[in-house]
Amino acid sequence: MEQTEKSKVHAEKGLLEKIKLCLSKKPLPSPNDRKKFDRDFAFSTSFHGVHNIVRNRSKIRKVIWLVVVLGSVLLVIWQIYSRLVNYFTWPTTMSVKVQYVEKIEFPAVTFCNLNRFQTDAVAKFGVIFVLWNIVSKVIHLQEINVNSTSTKEAIDFLESQQNFSITEFVKKNGFYLNNSTLLECDFFGKPCGSQDFAHVFTEYGNCFTFNHGKNIEAMKKVSVSGRGLSVLFNVNQDKFTDDPTLGFVDAGIVFVIHSPKKVPQFDGIGLLSPVGMHARVTIRQVKTVHQEYPWGECNPSIKLQNFSTYSTSGCLKECKAKHIEKQCGCLPFLLPGNGIECDLQKFYNCVSPALEHIQVKELCTMGIHNSSCPVPCEETEYPATISYSTFPSLRALKHLSKKLNQSQKYIRENLVNIEINYSDLNYKITQQQKAVSVSELLAEVGGQLGLFCGASMITIIEILEYIFTNFYWICILFLLKIPEMTSRTPPPQTHLGNKNSIEEC
Known part of the structure; x- marks a missing residue:
């Protein structure tokens, strides 16, 4: 040295x-x-x-x-x-531009039945309501009453059946889509069916997405305003049910309109269509472009493992799943990943404390550039205007009663008609721009x-x-x-x- x-x-x-x-x-x-x-x-x-x-x-x-x-x-x-x-204060401006086009991409639409389970299955297996409620409360960081009778029944049940999977049960005994539940489907004058819908798993159980991912319809662009997707559902309240004590007291279809590249998110943005109603939804496409740091808060280098397109909701799910799998060695069924599904005992002993730890320590934050999940650099949304009318009319009621071989009361109590279309062939771009360039x-x-x-x-x-x-x-x-x-x-x-x-x- x-x-x-x-x-x-x-x-x-x-x-x-x-x-x-x-x-x-x-x-x-x-x-x-x-x-x-x-x-x-x-x-x-x-x-x-x-x-x-x-x-x-x-x-x-x-x-x-x-x-x-x-x-x-x-x-x-x-x-x-x-x-x-x-x-060096990195000022920005927002520009809003309406772009008129000849063709525009149709969004994805995910439909779920408000009555999530088959009546026959839950009649023999009513504990599923409690199991689902416990899991949902843990995921949403809500307090669980451990001393309640229903919770003790659920724990006793899972102790006797260690290999029970809530995911498999709901997939098998939840809402399904076939000719009996999807009575009519029309996409710009062309017939469609249950084969054109992809199964997705959400907090509403089995849901079905039209025009999602690699579906061939997702590659098509519509060229006519005022027409779009028209579906007629039979929610079949005799065959599908839910527990009103847990807050599920409605009958109808809940749906969300989103980009074909994104997973559906129902929290706070789901639209409802009750039975005996015709819901007419007009949409517009709105694209938002954010600048990367230091002018904006987006980070283009972040990629998601389980989703093809970055979104804040998808990032938060992956962030929680990563921390839970690391601490507990399993994954809650509502979070993405290929890990082992957590049983109820692990929800009590590990998942619930892990989620609370994530929230207290702010391990999964969103918004600013240095957070776990900053805003996306580009996102597409579909703001909707929805109006309702009674369905069907008295004359149509008689026609459908004969066609479906069902009573008029059954038609009123089970059928839901939903129509989704563009109001105009244009989209709005809201773009964040640098106020001062070099x-x-x-x-x-x-x-x-x-x-x-x-x-x-x-x-x-x-x-x-x-x-x-x-x-x-x-x-x-x-x-x-x-x-x-x-x-x-x-x-x-x-x-x-x-x-x-x-x-x-």
């Missing part, structure tokens, strides 16, 4: 000696040459006003021009400083320099050349010439030395 340090010191000394040797070969200009250089710079520079200070013989005019030049310099410094401060900043700085000093980039180079030349001369003077002058001066003689010389004589 010591040898290395010594070699570094020798190398530095060698470099300094070379610099000194190089500088010593350069002659130091005389005072007249330096004055001539300063005067030539003042007359030739493109920095306005400087030559007026040097050229004028009147002292009053010199002072006036000196004040003018210094004032202009101070003003331009202040203006440039304020523009730099403004730029080129605009340079233009503003150059404008201030030109306005107050008549300066440009060439002027700045001239000033830098002038400063560098003077600095170079100062280095020669102080580093070489002054030490040489000091070394040549003979040392003063002391009285003691004189005395000794006399004695020697």
